[in-house]
Amino acid sequence: MAIEATETRPLGKAIKRKEDPRLVRGQGRYLDDIVLPGMLYMALARSPYAHARIKEIRLDQAYQVPGVKAILTGADLEKMNLSWMPTLAGDRQMVLATGKVLFQYQEVAAVVAESRAAAEDAVQLIEIDYEPLAPVVDPYAALKADAPLLREDRDQKDNHIFHWEVGDRKATDDALASSPVVVKEFIRMPRVHPAPVEPCGCIADYQKATGKLTWYVTSQAPHAHRTVLALVSGLPEHMIHVISPDIGGGFGNKVPVYPGYVCSVVMSLQLGRPVKWVETRTENIATTNFARDYHMTAEIGATQEGIVTALKVATIADHGAFDAAADPSKFPAGLFSIVTGSYDFPVAFAEVDGVYTNKAPGGVAYRCSFRVTEASYLIERVMNTLALKLNLDPAEIRRRNFIRSEQFPYQSPLGWTYDSGNYDATLNEALKLVDYEQLRKQQAERRAGGELVGIGISTFTEIVGAGPSNTFDILGIKMFDSCEIRIHPTGKAIARLGTRHQGQGHETTFAQVIADELGMTAADVLIEEGDTDTAPYGLGTYASRSTPTAGGAAALAARRIRQKAIQIAAHLLEVSPDDVEWNGEKFAAKGLESRAVGMSEVALAAYTNLPEGMEPGLEATYYYDPPNLTFPNGAYVAMVAIDRGTGEVKVERFVAVDDCGTVINPMVVDGQVHGGLTEGFGIAFMQEIAYDEDGNNLAPNFMEYLVPTAVEAPHWETGRTVTPSPHHPIGAKGVGESPNVGSPAAFVNAVVDALSPYGVTNVEIPLFPWKVWNVLKELGLTQ
């Protein structure tokens, strides 16, 4: 049962969330709840075609709608040099289309009106003549020499975006050539969308009299968005105030800057009135950043005993019409090079080629630290194929190849230094919780009775917490994060961080970290995020980076407070600072345990009774540049049964053991794991953004894009091992994404296990019942 926030020594305890009292009352303040005086509404006209030339746009009818204030087209933006904007991936993206459209639902014109309805009416009356062009939907077709050229704006006259490679190609080829066993698998991670329940939106409020733009926006990275906006718009950065209010889920969807944002800013600048734009669900799924669309081929070499010798990976990455990936600048394929996973590969090589197609632009890291999900899915799937080939138990193949605990810090062949882990312990805990031996026995019995039952294992390693400034930046800005703490005279505190939570519970967990360092309670520490005029600069919340970066900053800022506090405590205790000790809750005089003062006495003294010559006040700021990333790991076991009549897969058991280092709040960690597993389940079984050959989006809303409801979502069992990060100030690693990264392979390995007696080594996700049924049919297994 959860504990009240007034508990002392709160770190590691299941403190009830401080954000909940307002949210359960419906008193959260989400973007669309904000109404400003004189506010106008914006709606966008979008292309019905995936690839077409724009012949003419006629606006006269639309202007007739009462209440319409202005209509913006690409031609207008061109005059302002704003028809294109930079993407975080170093490409550029059309704000409003000029010349031609490159994906269905692309933004073509923006209407601003006195009401939402008037803006939508006018959008219906904008007449646009298109000349349809041949669309390119398949990324392999896009690379053919005779493929239609999509991006005429580029100097390069083909649809290839980038080639990126890492590792030793020759050594890997040699090792594969001399390996007695080689397995090869083609693994596709289809296009999905994060689809938080709250769509994206913003209100741009430009006040001519002050020259200040206040920009309310559903942003996971408000400071970065302020800088990007300053660069794109030319407005001075100190005259841009970004407020990211309560966010109804993000999962990576609210990291990029979208055309609708830019249009509403332009409109507010022109009209001098606040302009609100909130996308519909269809707009959200069909146009804002998707994820995955990775087409991967992997080869693993091994000895007869199953000891891996080499890994080689080649990937085609479909980015859609613009490379709008939100990756750190030096990583066009994100952190895909974590693909060697939890295993000690002597050599490896990975390459990724990015491709343009006539699909919505992206892709974002969906509950994932930049392509880590793709990498984990791939290695966990292909290790399974290796186990099948050698007729080894999937737990055993993993044990034989794990990086051993004494190898940490471990240097991976693709360039990472893993901080810590005890992979055997994590796997053993999962096998114990699920009672693996018993489960295998049950499986054998049920199989003998004709049932299709499978058990799947995934033992993944993530790489999160981007990141150290020597390697990680976004548009040149280093990826540190920050915390500023002010202690008030009565011993209460406010702390502001550069991150922005969207449900992760920072208002509670960061209060726990700070309170624990200062002998306070979480109730005494107010956490504030998302206001760029008050919070110190930081890069935001995604890629499981908040705890590794801002969490480190919070602990270190608190320790800075303590450095000054100890001087004040010495003054109050009338001893020398050298004779004062921090006992975890109070400052005590050495050898005189009964003489001690707590933070509230020290805080009051900081404003009322200072040592001679000391600067008043008690506050500190810390910009934390982490020395390394963190590497959470986990061991997941799934048990499934396949219905021979319908092809439906039922997840009967799922045990997830995570190791995210030090746990700040076990209740919050479990909640993150439940949520991530459910999204991983959706990705394995239900969620896909498919396109037809004309480039029509076949799943642009929640009717076709299926996300799990309470009925489909399995019951989750969770467990934990704790291997602290040696370099993080409190040893924490981050956990929000692990379950989404690690679980898809466990589900699919279980389905493959059920079908492996019939020669199946691979099935393609999402595993809709009809797809599974087709496989059963081919194998003659249907009922």
Add this chain to the structure above:
Amino acid sequence: MESRKEDARRMVSVTINGEMRQGLAEPRTLLAYFIRETLGLTGTHVGCDTTSCGACTVLFDGEPVKSCTVLAVQADQHQIDTVEGLETDNVLHPLQQAFWDNHGLQCGFCTPGMLMTSVALLQKNPHPTESEIRHGISGNLCRCTGYVNIVKAITDASHKMQKEPAEV
């Protein structure tokens, strides 16, 4: 076009959370927007355009409905209950309290709709099984919690409401 130029708005009167309120609504205005924008009660959320997510769930004469799929004019002279009406005398409704105690929410965007569906569920079935709860809330999407703790919260509330019938 012609009809849009005329003022086709109508006065709509509702009893919302026990209070009589009225406001003008176009014939096409959805109840969700009437509640949010005309009456200023923003706890009811909008998360989709296909009646799929349930973030907009309110009680309409005691029955849970998706207010994005009801016209405001249909609510004229009817009784509406929203999340804002759950608390009494500064005491949270047992379901609100249980969602808090059991970590039944993360971003909180689905929560008001989830709570209203749960209120109706427990009124009809005071002691639901896990499976009945899961089916009962299957019209409400949550992307954050994976539903485990929502189910727990509803179960917890059902036990507490049984013990303290005065609060039901």
